Amino acid sequence: MTHATTDAASPGTQAAPLLEVKDLSISFRTQHGTVEAVQGASLTLREGQTLAIVGESGSGKSTTAMAIIGLLPDNGLITSGSINFAGKDLAKYSDKQYQGVRGRQIGLVPQDPMSNLNPVTRVGDQIAETLLVNKMATKSNINEQVLEVMSRAGIPDPASKVRAYPHELSGGLRQRILIAIGLACKPRLLIADEPTSALDVTVQRVILDQIDQMTTQLGTSVLLITHDLGLAAERASDVVVMHRGRVVEAGPARQILEDPQDEYTKKLVAAAPSVAAARLQPGAYTAPLEQREELATEEAPAEAPANLVELRNLTKVYPIRGKDDFYAAKDVSLDIPRGSTVAIVGESGSGKTTTARMLLGLIQPTSGTMMFDGKNLLKLSKADQKDFRRRVQPVFQDPYSSLNPMFTIGKIIEEPLNAYKVGTPSSRRARVRELMEQVSLPVSMLRRYPSELSGGQRQRVAIARALSLEPELIVCDEPVSALDVLVQAQILKLLGDLQAERGLSYLFISHDLAVVRLISDYVCVMKNGELGEAETSANSPVHDDGRSPHGVSGRCVGVRGLGPAGSLGAPDDQAEGWARA
Numbered sequence: 001m002t003h004a005t006t007d008a009a010s011p012g013t014q015a016a017p018l019l020e021v022k023d024l025s026i027s028f029r030t031q032h033g034t035v036e037a038v039q040g041a042s043l044t045l046r047e048g049q050t051l052a053i054v055g056e057s058g059s060g061k062s063t064t065a066m067a068i069i070g071l072l073p074d075n076g077l078i079t080s081g082s083i084n085f086a087g088k089d090l091a092k093y094s095d096k097q098y099q100g101v102r103g104r105q106i107g108l109v110p111q112d113p114m115s116n117l118n119p120v121t122r123v124g125d126q127i128a129e130t131l132l133v134n135k136m137a138t139k140s141n142i143n144e145q146v147l148e149v150m151s152r153a154g155i156p157d158p159a160s161k162v163r164a165y166p167h168e169l170s171g172g173l174r175q176r177i178l179i180a181i182g183l184a185c186k187p188r189l190l191i192a193d194e195p196t197s198a199l200d201v202t203v204q205r206v207i208l209d210q211i212d213q214m215t216t217q218l219g220t221s222v223l224l225i226t227h228d229l230g231l232a233a234e235r236a237s238d239v240v241v242m243h244r245g246r247v248v249e250a251g252p253a254r255q256i257l258e259d260p261q262d263e264y265t266k267k268l269v270a271a272a273p274s275v276a277a278a279r280l281q282p283g284a285y286t287a288p289l290e291q292r293e294e295l296a297t298e299e300a301p302a303e304a305p306a307n308l309v310e311l312r313n314l315t316k317v318y319p320i321r322g323k324d325d326f327y328a329a330k331d332v333s334l335d336i337p338r339g340s341t342v343a344i345v346g347e348s349g350s351g352k353t354t355t356a357r358m359l360l361g362l363i364q365p366t367s368g369t370m371m372f373d374g375k376n377l378l379k380l381s382k383a384d385q386k387d388f389r390r391r392v393q394p395v396f397q398d399p400y401s402s403l404n405p406m407f408t409i410g411k412i413i414e415e416p417l418n419a420y421k422v423g424t425p426s427s428r429r430a431r432v433r434e435l436m437e438q439v440s441l442p443v444s445m446l447r448r449y450p451s452e453l454s455g456g457q458r459q460r461v462a463i464a465r466a467l468s469l470e471p472e473l474i475v476c477d478e479p480v481s482a483l484d485v486l487v488q489a490q491i492l493k494l495l496g497d498l499q500a501e502r503g504l505s506y507l508f509i510s511h512d513l514a515v516v517r518l519i520s521d522y523v524c525v526m527k528n529g530e531l532g533e534a535e536t537s538a539n540s541p542v543h544d545d546g547r548s549p550h551g552v553s554g555r556c557v558g559v560r561g562l563g564p565a566g567s568l569g570a571p572d573d574q575a576e577g578w579a580r581a
Helices: 061-068 123-133 142-152 171-183 201-218 229-235 253-258 263-271 273-279 289-299 352-360 382-391 409-419 425-438 443-447 455-467 485-502 513-519 573-580
Strands: 019-030 033-045 050-054 076-085 106-109 189-193 221-226 238-243 246-252 307-318 326-337 341-345 367-372 392-395 473-477 505-510 522-527
Touching: 019 061, 033 050, 033 061, 033 076, 050 061, 050 229, 061 076, 061 189, 061 221, 106 171, 123 142, 123 171, 142 171, 171 189, 171 201, 189 201, 201 221, 201 229, 221 229, 229 238, 229 253, 238 253, 238 263, 246 253, 246 263, 263 485, 307 352, 307 505, 326 341, 326 352, 326 505, 341 352, 341 513, 352 392, 352 473, 352 505, 382 392, 392 455, 409 425, 409 443, 409 455, 425 443, 425 455, 455 485, 485 505, 485 513, 505 513
Parallel strands: 033 246, 050 221, 050 238, 106 189, 189 221, 341 505, 341 522, 392 473, 473 505
Antiparallel strands: 019 033, 019 076, 238 246, 307 326, 307 367
C-alpha cells in the first residue's frame, strides 16, 4: 500500500485531511463503573494514504476505529473530541445519519471472518445485501455485480463460490469475502481491523496485496489496525502507536521502527519475534532440550515410553457429494517426545488444525493410530478418556468462539477446576487469581464477560484456562496470533518457563515462523494434508529416513538451542515455498 501513499503523505501536501480525529475520549459503562478506553487520541489521514494504528491488546486501537465508523457497543460513549471526516464531524452523528456513511463513505474489514459473516447465509447473498442496501445495484443486475465484486477481491472462480456458506471456505477466502463487502461500495476510507492476524504468511501477503491493489484502483484511504510493527512499517506510510488508551507516538513508519522515541514503542520494537530472534541466546525462552528431556524422564515412571505422543498414518477423509473425497490429513506420522515442543507449520488448509483436533479427540480419524503415554486413544475407556482430557488441554485459535459468552472470566478459568473437583472453593479461587497474573491480566477483570475484553485479552484467558489443570501436553492452535508482540513475548516466556519447570510437552501450531523459531525444538511442515520434506537446521540434522536423532518422526526439522542457528534453513520451492513470503 505504501506506493499509493507517498505523494499523499509528502510534506508539501496542502489538501485538507480526509480524516482528522482530535482529542477523542471514549468510555464504557459497566456494572463495575466507568472504564476510560480512549483518552485524548488524535490522528490525521489524508486522501490515498495508509495509516496504521499499532499497540497492545486493550490499547484502544479497535475502539478508536469503531468510533470512527459509528459501531461502538451500546455501553460505549464518546465523551469528548471530534471525528472530522470529509469536513463533517461524525462524533455528532446519529445512527440514522451514519447509515449514509457506512458502506458508501467508510468501509470495514473486521478482524474475525467467522464471527463477522452470517453462518446461515450464502456469501453471495451477504455481498448482495451490501450492494442493495447502499443502492449500488438493482435486482435486475445484482448477480452480475456480486460476481464483479468477488472477482475484484481476488476470489478465484467466483461463480463456484457465490453460493457457498462461510464454513465451506478457507480462512483466506473468508477474509477476501469481508474485503469484498468492505470495498463493494467503493468507499473513500477503508478501516482494516487486524485483517490478517490469523492467516499464514502466504495468504497474508495475498490479502494485503489485494487490499493494496483495490484501494489503489479506487483511490481509497486505509486505516490499518494491527499489533504487527513489521506489517505496519511495510504497508503504511505513517504509524500511530497507542498504549492504554493514549497516543504515545506518531510519525513516518520507518522512522518509528528504526528510531522510536517513546519507551513503550521501544519495548514494542524490541519484543518483535522477527527482530528479537536474531539476538536470542540459547535457552532464552526455554531450557535446553536435553535438560527438559531429563526432567520429563525423571518425573515419568520408569516404564513410561520416551514419546508422550505417537501418531501413525493418521488420515481424515471428508466425502463430498458428486466429487472426489477430500483428504484433510493424509498419512500423518509424528512423535512428541516428553518435555519437548513440536511445531506444525503450513499454509491455511494444509491440515494443521485437523491433525490437532484428531489428537484432542474432537474429530475421529478415518484411519491410523494415536498413542498417548503408551495407550491407544481410539480404545480408551470412559475413565481413561476423562483422565486424558485432564492431562491434555487445548488453546484454540479463535478466542471469540472458544469462550462461553455467558460466563464471567473468573468462572471460565475456574470451570476445569470445578469439573475435576480440584482443591477447595477457596483454593480454586486463589488458583484463578494466580493464573490471571501469569498471563498478565489484572485480577479486576475476573468479573467481566468475554464481550468486554479485547481479542488479545480473550486469548490470554483461554491460555489461563488451559493451564489451570497443570496438564502434561498442551495443544496450542495459533495461541499468539491475536496477541501483540509484548504479550507474545510474555506468553512464550511463560510457556517456556512452565516447560522447564514441569517438563511439559507442546504441540504448537502456527503460521508465524519467527514464533516457531523461538519456542520449538522440532518443526513439521504440512502442505495439502501431508507432512512435507523440509531442510534441516545446522544444529539438529535429521537422518536420511526422515527421523530426528531424538526420535521425532514425521520428517521434521530439528530446531535446537532456540538461538540464531535455530532456523528453517532454505525451504524447498515445492514443499515450503510459502515460507519465503
